[in-house]
Amino acid sequence: MxxxxxxxxxxxxxxxxxxxxxxxxxxxxxxxxxxxxxxxxxxxxMVLVNRYSGAVYFPEEISAEEMETEFSEYYSVFSFKNGTMDDAKARVSNGKVDCALVVEDRFIHIIYDSSILTSPSALKEAKDLGLDISYLLAGRQYYNDAYEIYPEVETIDMSSSAxxxxxxxxxxxxxxxxxxxxxxxxxxxxxxxxxxxxxxxxxxxxxxxxxxxxxxxxxxxxxxxxxxxxxxxxxxxxxxxxxxxxxxxxxxxxxxxxxxxxxxxxxxxxxxxxxxxxxxxxxxxxxxxxxxxxxxxxxxxxxxxxxxxxxxxxxxxxxxxxxxxxxxxxxxxxxxxxxxxxxxxxxxxxxxxxxxxxxxxxxxxxxxxxxxxxxx
Amino acid sequence: MITIEHLKKTFKKNKVEAVKDVSLEIRDGEIFALLGPNGAGKTTTMRMLSTLLLPTSGKIFFDGKDLLKNDEEVRSRIAFLTNEIRLDGQFTPDELADYYGGLYEMTQEQINSRRDELFDYFGISEFRNRRYDTFSTGMKQKTSLAICLLHDPDTIIFDEPTNGLDILTQQLIEEYLLKLKEQGKCIILSTHILDLVGRMADRVGIIVDGKSVFCGTVAELPESQGVETIDQAFIKLYKENHEEKAIVGRHGNN
Known part of the structure; x- marks a missing residue:
């Protein structure tokens, strides 16, 4: 054989x-x-150098223009508007912004899509802005219990697993x-x-x-x-x-x-x-x-x-x-x-x-x- | 028996006519020495004999069978060893025997038995599990020899088999070649050592400038040229047949 x-x-x-x-x-x-x-x-x-855009939504009683004057120098990627949580979610969902902060009664929410906003530094910047806003509003005694806001910056990831x-x-x-x-x-x-x-x-x-x-x-x-x-x-x-x-x-x-x-x-x-x-x-x-x-x-x-x-x-x-x-x-x-x-x-x-x-x-x-x- | 008829080889790449017209007859049970100066076409002839090169024209018959039509069968019956042939360095002699034995269609029992016999004879047994690339030149040559003889070939073609080897290894190889001759094998040797031809060869073929100019017994060689020794006969044949053009080219027109 x-x-x-x-x-x-x-x-x-x-x-x-x-x-x-x-x-x-x-x-x-x-x-x-x-x-x-x-x-x-x-x-x-690579994500450290990722560019992104953000927006902050305030309730009607807070002047968005005034807030812009206060923060735009330090947080140039953010725009400042009056709006609701729904407005913010819609903007993130349709890709107009990568990240949105919503100032509400007791919380500042950060809404983002983790499939788009991948940079940890970008998220940190958003959190920092949230804290700065809470300090400012506390100083102006906008919230009576403003100090309780401090740990309550909450993130909402809009992305689906897919x-x-x-x-x-x-x-x-x-x-x-x-x-x-x-x-x-x-x-x-x-x-x-x-x-x-x-x-x-x-x-x-x-x-x-x-x-x-x-x-x-x-x-x-x-x-x-x-x-x-x-x-x-x-x-x-x-x-x-x-x-x-x-x-x-x-x-x-x-x-x-x-x-x-x-x-x-x-x-x-x-x-x-x-x-x-x-x-x-x-x-x-x-x-x-x-x-x-x-x-x-x-x-x-x-x-x-x-x-x-x-x-x-x-x-x-x-x-x-x-x-x-x-x-x-x-x-x-x-x-x-x-x-x-x-x-x-x-x-x-x-x-x-x-x-x-x-x-x-x-x-x-x-x-x-x-x-x-x-x-x- | 091997019959070579009007063999010719031209290398197309550099247009060199290495072998022009070689006709020889090599018989079973003899040591046939192929002689010639450097560049005469001995190695090219041997490479054609061993199927490594295709002839441009001419015929080679092994026991009456055309080499070109029966190359696979011929390969299973011949062994070819030159200083240029190497084996895989990563392998040990044992592994080399398994590898090449398998390619020669040998069963494991046949491989084991031949391997033990050859390794013992050439003193390789002690090193059989050492990598080939760690061996000295002599050990490599002995291992190559053992591996190329593993399939017990009828015809053994050696191109300067003892070149560069020490006297002990040379003697070992010479003794083995004589032993193979006694077994009826056909051995073709290419060498520059005329003393070796005198001691071992039965018949001689001489190639000068790609043409065979003599084929006969060792005794016939000096007789046919009217001289006393093989050396003198070889030089005389060379001078008579070497092309004038080459001499002119080397020494000028003076």
Missing amino acids: RKNHVLHVMKSEWKKTRKTPVQLVTMLLVPMLSVLFLSWCLSYV DRLEGYLDRVGGVIGMIIFLMMASNAMALSARTITGEKERQTFDTLVLCPADLSKILIGKELVMHLEIFLSGIVGFLAAIAGMAIWSPKEFAAIDENGTEVFGAVLAIVLIIFAASLVITAIFSIIGSAFAETKKASLFSSAGMVLISVSAMLPSFVSTDLVKYFPLSNWTPVLKSICKDEFSYTPIFTALAIGILLFGLSMILSSGLWERTSE
Whole structure:
């Protein structure tokens, strides 16, 4: 009975990876740490510079113009008006302002939408304004028990769990997806250099050619292991993104459950998106790897591969067509959004998967031809 | 038996005609030495024999079967070793044997038995669990030799097999080659060491400027040239067949 050379090469290539600690670190730790760091950055650093607008609504007996004179110098993003809680809620709901303060009999309410107003510093500024207003009104003895107002600045979050989730995915999802894909691509570049181009550079290729095994089967074994390793690094990146969300954006993380999102379906969809992406990434880098006998030359084209992957991942930001959700790499953001909007369908995911499999198959044919040709 | 008929190889990339016309006959149970100056086309001929290169024209027959039509079968019957061939550095000799044995369709029992025999002979057993890339040049060469002989080939093609090795390792390899010859294997050696040819080879083939200029027994070589030693015969054949153009190119027109 003939041995299965594909499986035999796969086992051997996997053993090589396990025996190379640097490779394991690059494959698993780097995507994990990169995505965690990026999640932290996007949750904290970016929201600090988030611009917003606010409004303060006073009851009729207080002059909004007078209050504006008092506070506008220090709280320039706020406008000052006379109005009710309903007016404030309507303004926040329809997006006219990101945050509204309502001065009522005993309380100062802060109304905001946490899916839009993501900056903790913005909320703090609103609270500070609320306290300053309460001090001023107490000093003017507007309220008899003004000091009791002090701890009673109350926040009302107008956002729904779906809004929060969508807002988070809007701000963070696309960038995280691109970083996951780039990490997968950089792993693919290293793996292709080691397992495909490296065979020629290390002069171990001839030993393989001398074996009575079909070279294309040896290459398929190598490409399949490469794909599995790239897929694994993508999954690690995805898990790190979930962990980052749970640690640094707990409200949005809780919104997954509140929104009633079907977790199993969502996870399966994301796993399939990563699987399809890893097929395409493997296809690109195995063609580049097999076309050259020197890693230095291959790396020039690998950079072009990285650009292609980045552009594909960013495509949904540039184009408005719905078609992008049917293609691997560019389907990440549209599918994530559809998950939280309850418009989720497996059709684009399976279409992207089919395209990924097709490209992977074509790359096997092309790369085995190139690999054998360069042996001349 | 291997028959080579009017073999030619031109590298398209740099338009070098490495082998112009080589015809040789190599028999089973003999050590055949392939001689020639540097750049004569020995290595290219051996790479074509071992299926690593496709000939531009000409034919190679293994036991009457065309090499190009039966390359997979031929590969399972030959071993090819040069100083340029390397093995995966991350693997230990044990793992290398498992890997290449698997690609040669060997069962685990066959791999284990051949591995023990070869590792013991070449003194690798002690280091069988050490990574290949930590070995010295000699140990690497011995491991490469053991791995390429693992599938018990009928034909062994060695391109300067003892080049750069210490005298003890050279002797070990030479003894093993003689042992293989006794088993009826066909051994093709490419070497610059004419003393080795005299001691080991049964027949000789000489290539000069990509053309075979002699094929016969070691005894016939000096006789055919009317000289006393292999060295003298080799130099005479070289001078007679080396293209004048190359000499003019090297030394000018004077």
